[in-house]
Amino acid sequence: MKVSYNWLKDYIDLDVTPEELANKITLTGIEVEDTFHPDAGLKKIVVGYVVSTKPHPNSDHLQLCQVDLGASDPVQIVCGAPNVAAGQKVIVALPGSRIANNEKIKKGKMRGEVSNGMICALQEIGFSTDVAPQAYADGIYVLPADAKVGAPVYPYLGMDDAILDLAITPNRADAQSMRGVAYEVGAVYAKKPHFDVAKPVETAKPVTDVLQASVAAEKDAPSYNLRVIENVKIQPSPLWLQIRLWNAGIRPINNVVDVTNYVMLDYGQPMHAFDYDKIGSKEILVRRATEGEALTTLDGNEHELSADDIVISNGTKAINLAGVMGGLDSEITDQTTTVVLEAAIFDPMHIRKSAQRYNLRSEASSRFEKGINKGTVLTALDHAASLIADFSDGDVLAGILSPTKIVPAATVVEVSQERINHVLGMQISAAEITKIFKRLAFGVSEMNGQFKASVPTHRWDISIPADLIEEVARLYGYDKMPTTLPASASTPGILTPQQRRVRQMAQLLEASGLNQAISYALTTSEKASQFTLIPAATTSVAWPMTVDHAVLRMNLVSGLLDNLAYNIARKQVNVALYEQGRVFLKQDAKTTRPEEVEYVAGAVTGDWQAKTWNQAAKPVDFYQIKGIVAALLNQFNLKATVTYHATATRAEMHPGRTADIYVGDQLVGFVGQIHPQVEKVYRIKPTYVFQLNLTALLTLEKQAVVYQAISKYPVITRDVALLVASDVTNQAITDAIFAKGGAHLKNVTLFDSYTGSKIEKGKKSLAYTLTYQNPGATLTDDEVNTAFAKVEKTLVEQIGAVIR
Amino acid sequence: MSTLQEKLTQLQQKGSQDIKAASDLKQLNDIRVKLLGKKGPITEVLRGMRDLTKEERPAVGSFANKVRDALAEVVDQKKAELEQAKIEQQLATETIDVTLPGDQPKIGAHHVISQVIEQLEDTFLGMGFKVVYGYEVEEEKYNFEMLNMPKDHPARDMQDTFYITKDVLMRTHMSPDEARELEKHDFSQGPLKMVSPGRVYRRDTDDATHSHQFFQMEGQYIGKNVTMADLKGTLEFAIRQIFGEEREIRFRPSYFPFTEPSVEVDISCFKCNGKGCDVCKHTGWIEVLGAGMTHPNVLKAAGVDPEIYGGFAFGLGIDRFAMLKYGIDDIRNFYQNDVRFLTQFEKRG
Numbered sequence A: 001m002k003v004s005y006n007w008l009k010d011y012i013d014l015d016v017t018p019e020e021l022a023n024k025i026t027l028t029g030i031e032v033e034d035t036f037h038p039d040a041g042l043k044k045i046v047v048g049y050v051v052s053t054k055p056h057p058n059s060d061h062l063q064l065c066q067v068d069l070g071a072s073d074p075v076q077i078v079c080g081a082p083n084v085a086a087g088q089k090v091i092v093a094l095p096g097s098r099i100a101n102n103e104k105i106k107k108g109k110m111r112g113e114v115s116n117g118m119i120c121a122l123q124e125i126g127f128s129t130d131v132a133p134q135a136y137a138d139g140i141y142v143l144p145a146d147a148k149v150g151a152p153v154y155p156y157l158g159m160d161d162a163i164l165d166l167a168i169t170p171n172r173a174d175a176q177s178m179r180g181v182a183y184e185v186g187a188v189y190a191k192k193p194h195f196d197v198a199k200p201v202e203t204a205k206p207v208t209d210v211l212q213a214s215v216a217a218e219k220d221a222p223s224y225n226l227r228v229i230e231n232v233k234i235q236p237s238p239l240w241l242q243i244r245l246w247n248a249g250i251r252p253i254n255n256v257v258d259v260t261n262y263v264m265l266d267y268g269q270p271m272h273a274f275d276y277d278k279i280g281s282k283e284i285l286v287r288r289a290t291e292g293e294a295l296t297t298l299d300g301n302e303h304e305l306s307a308d309d310i311v312i313s314n315g316t317k318a319i320n321l322a323g324v325m326g327g328l329d330s331e332i333t334d335q336t337t338t339v340v341l342e343a344a345i346f347d348p349m350h351i352r353k354s355a356q357r358y359n360l361r362s363e364a365s366s367r368f369e370k371g372i373n374k375g376t377v378l379t380a381l382d383h384a385a386s387l388i389a390d391f392s393d394g395d396v397l398a399g400i401l402s403p404t405k406i407v408p409a410a411t412v413v414e415v416s417q418e419r420i421n422h423v424l425g426m427q428i429s430a431a432e433i434t435k436i437f438k439r440l441a442f443g444v445s446e447m448n449g450q451f452k453a454s455v456p457t458h459r460w461d462i463s464i465p466a467d468l469i470e471e472v473a474r475l476y477g478y479d480k481m482p483t484t485l486p487a488s489a490s491t492p493g494i495l496t497p498q499q500r501r502v503r504q505m506a507q508l509l510e511a512s513g514l515n516q517a518i519s520y521a522l523t524t525s526e527k528a529s530q531f532t533l534i535p536a537a538t539t540s541v542a543w544p545m546t547v548d549h550a551v552l553r554m555n556l557v558s559g560l561l562d563n564l565a566y567n568i569a570r571k572q573v574n575v576a577l578y579e580q581g582r583v584f585l586k587q588d589a590k591t592t593r594p595e596e597v598e599y600v601a602g603a604v605t606g607d608w609q610a611k612t613w614n615q616a617a618k619p620v621d622f623y624q625i626k627g628i629v630a631a632l633l634n635q636f637n638l639k640a641t642v643t644y645h646a647t648a649t650r651a652e653m654h655p656g657r658t659a660d661i662y663v664g665d666q667l668v669g670f671v672g673q674i675h676p677q678v679e680k681v682y683r684i685k686p687t688y689v690f691q692l693n694l695t696a697l698l699t700l701e702k703q704a705v706v707y708q709a710i711s712k713y714p715v716i717t718r719d720v721a722l723l724v725a726s727d728v729t730n731q732a733i734t735d736a737i738f739a740k741g742g743a744h745l746k747n748v749t750l751f752d753s754y755t756g757s758k759i760e761k762g763k764k765s766l767a768y769t770l771t772y773q774n775p776g777a778t779l780t781d782d783e784v785n786t787a788f789a790k791v792e793k794t795l796v797e798q799i800g801a802v803i804r
Numbered sequence B: 001m002s003t004l005q006e007k008l009t010q011l012q013q014k015g016s017q018d019i020k021a022a023s024d025l026k027q028l029n030d031i032r033v034k035l036l037g038k039k040g041p042i043t044e045v046l047r048g049m050r051d052l053t054k055e056e057r058p059a060v061g062s063f064a065n066k067v068r069d070a071l072a073e074v075v076d077q078k079k080a081e082l083e084q085a086k087i088e089q090q091l092a093t094e095t096i097d098v099t100l101p102g103d104q105p106k107i108g109a110h111h112v113i114s115q116v117i118e119q120l121e122d123t124f125l126g127m128g129f130k131v132v133y134g135y136e137v138e139e140e141k142y143n144f145e146m147l148n149m150p151k152d153h154p155a156r157d158m159q160d161t162f163y164i165t166k167d168v169l170m171r172t173h174m175s176p177d178e179a180r181e182l183e184k185h186d187f188s189q190g191p192l193k194m195v196s197p198g199r200v201y202r203r204d205t206d207d208a209t210h211s212h213q214f215f216q217m218e219g220q221y222i223g224k225n226v227t228m229a230d231l232k233g234t235l236e237f238a239i240r241q242i243f244g245e246e247r248e249i250r251f252r253p254s255y256f257p258f259t260e261p262s263v264e265v266d267i268s269c270f271k272c273n274g275k276g277c278d279v280c281k282h283t284g285w286i287e288v289l290g291a292g293m294t295h296p297n298v299l300k301a302a303g304v305d306p307e308i309y310g311g312f313a314f315g316l317g318i319d320r321f322a323m324l325k326y327g328i329d330d331i332r333n334f335y336q337n338d339v340r341f342l343t344q345f346e347k348r349g
C-alpha cells in the first residue's frame, strides 16, 4: 500500500517528517518498506509558458518553441513532441538540470538550432509509464493554466509529496486504505483522525424507476448496494485527484473510473461502475456463473467461467466477474451517460479462488480477499456518488438498491489486566491499558482490571483476547519490555544417544578426509532411482518448478556424483565428499507418504593423496574407501559381525569392484567403484563410493563394552605364505584359519598379497601372521606348533593352498 | 731421582703430546696400545725394575703406575673429545630444512550449514531445550491446519508449497514439528522446550537469494508461566552466543498465523555496531528471526488448554544466518558443494 504523506495530513495533524513517521509505524505496527520522494534527484525543473512555436527549418517533426520562463525574454527550446502548442504551460528542464535516471540536461544545438533545455514528458521526470495519463502517453505533459511561470514544477504534480510503502500483513488489511492508515497513525501518536464524508444531492427520480437488483445467495454477497447517476459527462478528473491516484501507483482514466479508484484507496472499499445503457436490461442479479459461461473481461480476455465464480448478471448473461474484474461490454467509455455504481462485500474465499483461477489479481480482489470495513460500505458509495456527480455534472437518482446489507456493529472483546501482564511479562497499569484502547478508537470500560473493548468495524481483525494483548504490547512499546528467562522447572538439555552418534560419525568422516556436502533432496526421476540399497517406489511432487527437482531422492550417491561433476568441471579433480541425510522410500506406488530413512554416503575421485615433495600421489582405490567404512562401522560397535559380499548385480556399480555390506544377515549398505559407463554419463573420473543405511546402524543391537585386563603372558606369532587360486577370497582363507585355529588364536593379519610374473598364472600368493595368546598362562612352542599344524592342514585340504 | 723415574717422566710428557695430537679414534687407539700395551715403554720400564734394589722398587713402581694412570686418563679425555667431534660431524651431515612443509593428514570440512545448526542446537541445549527433527514429507494437517492456517487462509499464499497429494506435502517450515510435539507432550512432566532444525521446501526458482530447498530452525517453550519478556530474554541470550556479547535485540510487530502477538526480531548490526552499513542497509539493525506467543488456536488444536498453558515460539533461516555471519552472497553455494567453498569453513567456530 502506497501511502501519500500529504493525503494522510488531511486526516491527521502530523508534526514529524515522513522518515520519522515511517520509522515509528514500522516499530509499532506495520513495516514501511520504503519512503520515496517523487522529486528526489530532480533539479531545476520549472513551469514554462509556450509563447509561440514554429517548425524547425531542418526537421520535419521538431518545433522551435519560444518559452517564457518568467525571468527575462523567452528562450528557444527545440521540442519533438507532437502535442506541443503555443499557450501551453509545460514542464521545462533548464540547462544544468537533472531529470529522471540522473540524466543531466545541457544547453545545446539540435540540427543547428539552439535549445535552452528541454520540454518534458512525465516519464522523463520519473513517472512510470503505467501511471502517466494515457492522453499524454506519447507527448509532453500540459500543466494547469494557473501554474506560475518559472516556479518549480513539483507541487503542481504532487511530486513534493512523500510516499510510504507499507508492507501489509494478512491481519492488517485495515491498513489497505487511507482511512485505516490514519486510524493506525492516530493510535501511534495518540491523535484523533478527522475525516470528511459526502452525501450526494439526490434528484426526485427514484432509482427503482430504472433498475432492479437481487442477490441469489446472500452468503456470496452479504452486502450489495447500487446507485445510479444520470447525465454524466465523461472527462478527465481534477488534477488533485489524478495526483492522489498516480502517487498511489494508479493511472488516472476519467472522472468516473478515477472516483471508484479514489474511494477504494480512501475507504478500502472496492467500487465498480457499469455503463447503464450497456447492461442490456433493467436488472442486476448477483449469482453463480453457469459452468462454461462466457465472459470477456476489461482486459479483453475471454473466459469460460466456473460454477464457483460469483458473477454480476443482467438477468440473462454475466456482465462482470464479481469483485475481480468488470466485463468489457459494460465498461465506462467516453460515451457513457448513465452510471451504475456498485459497493459490495463478496465472499472472500470465492473472490480469491476466482482471481487465482484466471490470474486476475487486482487492487480490488486483494481487498475483497482480505476483508472490507463493514461500517463504510454505504458511506463509500455515497461519497463516490457525490464526487462523480460533482466532477461530471451528473444527477444521482434517489435511493440505494440494497438487495442485501449488513448492519454494522462493534465487536466486544474482553480481557483482563492480569492476563495481559501474564502473557507479556510486564506490569502495565489499568490506566495505561485504557489509554491505549482509546488511542485505537475502541470503546472501553473497565471494572476491577477486567476490560471490555468495543472494537469498531474498521478493525475487523480483532476478535479474541490475544488480539487485544497484541494491540497493548505494540502500542505500549516492545522497547519497554524487559528481558527475563523463564522461571519454570529446569529440564535436561541433552542430545539423544543417536543424535550424539551422528555427530561423532561426522567427525570421524571428516578426520578421514571427507568434506561434508549437502545436496538437493529433490532431483530428477532417473537420479532419484539410481544406487538404491533396496527396491522402493518414487515420490514425486505434483507441480515441480523444473524436472531437475521433481522427485525425492532414494539414494545419496547420485547427489554426490553431481557434486563431483560440478567440481571436476571447475578443475577440482581430487574431491572427497560425504553426505548424511534422508532418503524417501515408498513401499509401492499406492503409498502416499514415503518412509524417511537416514543414510550416509561418501564419494571420492582423483588422488586420495596428492603428490607432494615428500610423498608420491596415491590415486583412490577400493581399499581406502573400504577402510573408512570399516572405521565408521567399528565406531557403531555393532553386536553382529560385519561382512562384505562381492556383488555384480548393482546396475550402476562396477561388477567386479563392489561389495554389499551386511551386519549379521541384514543388508546395511554397499561400497565399490562406480560403473565406468555411469561415470561417463556423470562426466566424472574413476570414483569410489559407499552408502550405508544410517537409521539401521543407529538401531541395530550394540555390543556391550566390557573391560578386559591386559594379559601379562606373551604372544607367539607364526607366519604362513600360501599359493592359492586367484578366485580364493581372503574371507574364505581367514574363515578357514579361524575354524581350525584353536582356542588361543587371537588374530590373523594379511601382510602380503602378490599376483604377477613371479608366480604361476591363475594363482596368487598371500601371507598371513597368526597371533596366539593364552590369557591365563604362557603358551609353549609345542602348543602353538600343534595348533598351527592344524591350520596348515586345513589350508591345504580345504582351500587347496600350497604352503610356501 | 733415579734414571728410571726420569725416563718415566719423559715418557709421560712425550706420550701426552702424542695422545693429544691424535686426529681420529683409530690413531688414538694405536698410540694407546703403543704406550700402555704389554709391549709398551712403561711395561718395559717396569720390567727394568729387576735391576733395582728392594728399597727402590716400591717408589719407582708406584711412580710408574701413576704415569700409566695419568696417560690413560689423557687417552680417555681425548677419546671423549674425538667421539664428540665425530657425532657432531655426523649430525652436521644429517641436518634437514625444517621449513619444508610437513605431511598434513587430510581433514574434511564440516558443512557451514551444519556448523550453524550445531551452534544453535548447543546454545539451546544449554538452556534445557531438546532437539527434534520431524518429517520432511508432512501431512497438510500439521503443516497448516494445526497452525491456525485452515484451508483458504490467505497466509498460505505466503508459502508456495510443493504438494505430493492433496493432503501430503513437502514441509514449508519447521512448525509441523512443534505441533506434533505439542500434541504428544505430557505437561505433568514439566514444560515443553524444544528446537527443531531441518530442511524445508518452497516452490521458488533458484537464484542468488532464493532456493527451493533451505534450512530453518524453529523452537518453542510452552509451560504454565512463560511470558513474552521470557521470549525476549531467551532470544537475547541465544543471539549473543552466536553473534557476540555486545548484540542488542529489538522486537517489531509482525504477523504469523501461529503466534499472537507476533514480532520480527532485529539484532544490532554486528558489522557496524549500529552505525549503519551495507549489511544492515544503513538502518543499524538486521532482521534475523520471527517469533511470538503461541496462538491459542494452535494450543487448542493440539489439545492443550490455552487458559492454563502458554508460551512462545520462534523461527529462523539457517541459510540466512550463515550468509549474514560470513557475508556469503549466493545461497546456491550451500548446495553445489564446490570444495573451494566447503573448505573455507574448515576451522569450526
Ligand SMILES: [Zn+2]
Binding pocket: B269, B270, B271, B272, B273, B274, B275, B276, B277, B278, B279, B280, B281, B282, B284, B285
Ligand atoms: Zn551495519
